[in-house]
Amino acid sequence: MNVLAYDKYLNHYSDQFAKEASMEELHQKCGIISLHIPLTTETKQMVDDKYLNQFHQKILLINTSRGKIVNHADLLQRILKNQMTGAALDVYENEKFETHTMQQQQVFRELIRTGKVIFTPHIAGKSFESKKKIAEVLIRKIKMIL
Numbered sequence: 391m392n393v394l395a396y397d398k399y400l401n402h403y404s405d406q407f408a409k410e411a412s413m414e415e416l417h418q419k420c421g422i423i424s425l426h427i428p429l430t431t432e433t434k435q436m437v438d439d440k441y442l443n444q445f446h447q448k449i450l451l452i453n454t455s456r457g458k459i460v461n462h463a464d465l466l467q468r469i470l471k472n473q474m475t476g477a478a479l480d481v482y483e484n485e486k487f488e489t490h491t492m493q494q495q496q497v498f499r500e501l502i503r504t505g506k507v508i509f510t511p512h513i514a515g516k517s518f519e520s521k522k523k524i525a526e527v528l529i530r531k532i533k534m535i536l
Contacts, residue, residue, distance in 0.1 A: 394420060417444045421475070422452065429456035439464040442474065450475040457481035462497050469504050476506030485512070 394411035397403065404410040416423065423445075427433050437451070438461040451474065453460050462483050468474045479501075484494050501507045 392419075418446050420445070420449060421447055422450045424452040425455045425459060427455050427459060429458055433459050435459070435461050437461060437465070439467065442468050448473060448475045451477040453477070454480040457483045457485060462501065463493070466497050466500050466504070469501070469506050474506075476504070476508075477501075478508045478510070480510045480512055482509075 393408040394416055395403070395408040396411055396413050396416055402410070411419075425437070427436075433456075436459050437453075442449070442451075442464065451460070451465065457479070460479070460483065465474070465477060469476060482498070484490055490498065502509070
């Protein structure tokens with residue numbers, strides 16, 4: 391697999407694992423898009439119909455960053471029109487299911503019904519390595535206090 395990476399604010403970060411690319415290159419070459427970005431006013435609802443329409447092929451979208459970056463209604467429409475391979479979502483537009491609007495409930499149910507969306511309970515960052523790193527950071531901070 392060739393891994394392309396785009397970062398609006400960094401330059402010269404290519405390494406043996408990923409090649410720096412422009413957003414246009416991602417649109418032309420990528421079949422899988424994995425989001426690893428913070429939620430800001432700039433990124434909120436960034437992945438909408440207009441954004442998804444720029445890809446030259448059907449894509450599989452992976453979102454493990456923040457749910458409000460992806461417009462789920464637009465995602466659903468692209469999947470229903472067979473314009474996307476599917477999605478893997480670890481985060482949701484509204485993380486509090488008990489406060490979903492009727493429209494959010496309907497979109498969520500429809501995404502499930504497509505059979506092309508995998509949902510996980512916001513656990514993408516949970517690994518043995520991340521637990522170890524959290525413990526190491528906590529130990530350093532406790533030592534600083536003592």
